[in-house]
Amino acid sequence: MASPSLMDTLFQRTLDDIIKGLRHQQAGESAFISKVVEEIRREIKSTDLHTKSIALQKLTYLNSIYFIDMSWAAFHAIECISSPNFSHKKVGYLAISMSFNESTSVILLITNQLRKDLKSNNEFEVSLALDCLSRIGTADLCRDLTPEVFTLLSSSKVFVRKKAIGVVLRVFGKYPDAVRVCFKRLVECLDGTDPQIVSAVVGVFCELASKDPRSYLPLAPEFYRILVDSRNNWVLIKVLKIFAKLAPLEPRLAKRVVEPICEHMRRTGAKSLMFECIRTVVTSFTDYESAVKLSVAKIRDFLVDDDPNLKYLGLHALSIIAPNHLWAVLENKEVVIKSLSDDDPNVKLESLRLVVAMVSESNVVEICRVLVNYSLKSDPEFCNEILGSILSKCCQNVYEIIVDFDWYVSLLGEMSRIPHCQKGEEIENQLIDIGMRVKDVRPELVRVGRDLLIDPALLGNSFLHRILSAAAWVCGEYVEFSRKPVELVEALLQPRTSLLPPSIRTVYIQSAFKILIFCLHSYLLQRENIADDMASEMLGLKSQGECSGSSALVAGKAPARQEQDEGFNPRDSNKSYEDLSIINEGDVSALLEKGFTHESIVNLLNLIELALGPLSGSPDVEVQERSKNVLGFVDLIKQEISNGFVSERASKIIDMVHDAFTEELGPVSVNAQEKVPIPDGLMLKESLADLDAICGNVQLPSSISFSMGSPFGESVGASVSIPQSKEESEPSSESTSLLAEHRKRHGLYYLPSEKNETLANDYPPANDPKSSDNTNDDAQDLVKLADKSLLPKRRSNHAKPRPVVVKLDEGDVVPFIAKKSDTRDDLLSDAVRDILLGVEKPDLGNPSSRRSKHRSHGKEKSRKSPEKKNSDEIGDGEKEKQKSRHRHGRHKTKQRAEGPLNVAAQTPVIPDFLL
């Protein structure tokens, strides 16, 4: 396109024209915009800066309101800021601060212009440059302009100085080494008399301290002075924030500061300051009774206020204090519960958190009832919020607060039926988890599962599918507690299961299979018993006085249960008997249905065959495979048990499969893997660098020979024999010895080993071969199992003792990996510490010891002046040195990063005069 003519310049549309034009466009807005952008593209190339700046301004407008891309105009913006004309400059800077970012390629071109403007005599030009730097400063820009910013920090104009202070925040963030140059001067600003300066500087320190409070502890005296003296609420709020961060690090500081804070709380009328005081106390000063009391009183004022903001903040403050001082919440219980039905979703959410915080062992039933009722009435989003918080509260610390698991399981069932419920995943996990952990609740669990499975309406709700999958699994796994296994099979194979996703259908099929095996096995035993006279004697012994009316069919069931229980837990069989007896008392006939006739078994087999037949052609491989397995099995059994005769082979097969299924599954610790000692000869630490070389030449034979190599062969052999070789396997590897060391150090967190030995027989952890009854330290997976009460279960709430909940040793060896903070932050705080603690800097040439220097900083202000001068000198000298320093910058940074431990070890000492 040709360069713009004079006509273009003279008849250029102004910003106003465009805005008016846009407002008059009804429909063709985008067409108009693209036309304007076309114009702008032409105009912006003009050599006349005036035309250019107007074009740029128009583009900026379109970018800010209509998000039109303006990155292509970056260079034109730079041209505008280099204009001597202030209005062009202003337009240019606005465009730059709106559109530039780290990836803008021409950003380095503005360094010189920024430097020039920062040094300008016109304070407004300086301010434009500072604003721009605060917005777009990159590491390079900040590094190059640090000297100028440093100079401006002592500018005589307040207007410039406070902006420079604001910019320091960005500069420190991007270029931590700037701390070495600017920090002293920044600290001096704290002493300033001008409230704007103090306000700005405190704002900067507040931001810095929120990232790494420890580094700023030495400045506490300065902040304390401001806290006591200042009457400016803006400043006080920031200082309070700083103290909220510092106080937990230094108890002496907290003691000193808490009184002035209370003083502010009593004195102030400003709600913002009041709230900040409250928040500071409830977050960081929870040990100071009187302060907490005072703030709780103030929170109460907030709660009863008509202003929804204050109400919300009051609730928020309560939820901060709740973990430490629950009484504060209980005191305001009424308001909190009333807020559950507030119009404002924020208030509702906050009060929900508080209500949940109030839940304890004694009131969990009542509160959950209230909450579930609320959830029925509320909108889907809040409903799920409520359900989610009930679920997460109840499963806290392995269901710590739940005593009556029967109640909880039926609550889970009830929650699944709430129309808006979308918490399928959590309910699924908890149903299975409880099933595995709490033995006593299994009958109820199966009942709840059955109710869910049997309802065809639930299958249509995709949110419930995961719950149904859990229900199916539970019913399959604990089918022995079911009264009507056949009914379960029917439920699992009902036609509407076709609505389920394949992954869940597989669970259904597998569960149906388990139930089938159970039925067949019971049938077999029952036949044996009828044939065997011994069985009836056993019946006489076992069912003495518990179910006199029971027939041989019941007995057929009983040994079945016993046998399977004996497999893993002799003690427990008694317990199951108790359960059984209760059921029997209530409804003998129900149990009778467990008895299987030949006909019922054949019917069952037919049913399964009929339902799974079509699935053997399912496109989903998993469904197909499982249903084929089941069908194959059914086929086999059908042939073998024809004419009411069960062949030896069939009963053997059934026994074997049944044995496999009765293998107990238990919860597995997250750390289980770590507990397996690494076998001899397995080199986990060995560098895999060689692998590259081997894989480099892609020849197949070589890689095969590698995988066949001795280390692998050995390891396989060793890992197979883990249980046996455990005793002799020595803690050869590094990790094992580390673990041992850790245990020695934190011995009290581990259970005494003798106890574990006795418990090991009781309840084997999951995935442990039966042979693991020997005493190995796998038993540490179990936290103590209280003695089981032999009392029969009762429905009443209080009379029932809490059932045993199997726990894993959570929080025991959970490897806590501290989140690594941003390296930039590390660099920044290292630099700050260096400055504050006066670690000698080579370029400073000031070999005064850390301690004395530190003292001079806090204690004797008079002695500051020479230092000040000194730092001024640095400032001047720095400019020259800057360049040479940068060359080494990278190297230095690395060094610092390597030695963060040293720095951290130097705990800053707070001058005693304060404390």
Next chain:
Amino acid sequence: MIHFVLLISRQGKVRLTKWYSPYSQKERNKVIRELSGVILTRGPKLCNFVEWRGYKVVYKRYASLYFCMCIDQDDNELEVLEIIHHYVEILDRYFGSVCELDLIFNFHKAYYILDELLIAGELQESSKKTVARLIAAQDSLVETAKEQASSISNIIAQATK
């Protein structure tokens, strides 16, 4: 600190955006869409804070405009409400009972005023008078510069170049 400032009209049109934390253009669009969805639908008698993606958004409605500022979790919400009010008062003083149209036609001035109020996401000037004075001084600088540029001699110089 304040992460961004948004001015949204009741119809969901954006009137001003200022980003103190890095957001790409895509993210900006998403943020605006999300927040205007949340904020514009809130009723009049609810509290002025919205929890959003781990941040808090403080908003206040003045006539047809919503002023929103996004802050960190532990920043003081009431203080930010005051900052918003402060900004509105300054705008009001500057434009003489400000309305949405003023901000539409003088969008750059709204930015300049905001720049005097906040820097790097922190409040830098709490005095209305000072801000007004600074803005006036800069305006007059701009005016003189403009006059110079649009003087006849300048145009002739341009034309004859």
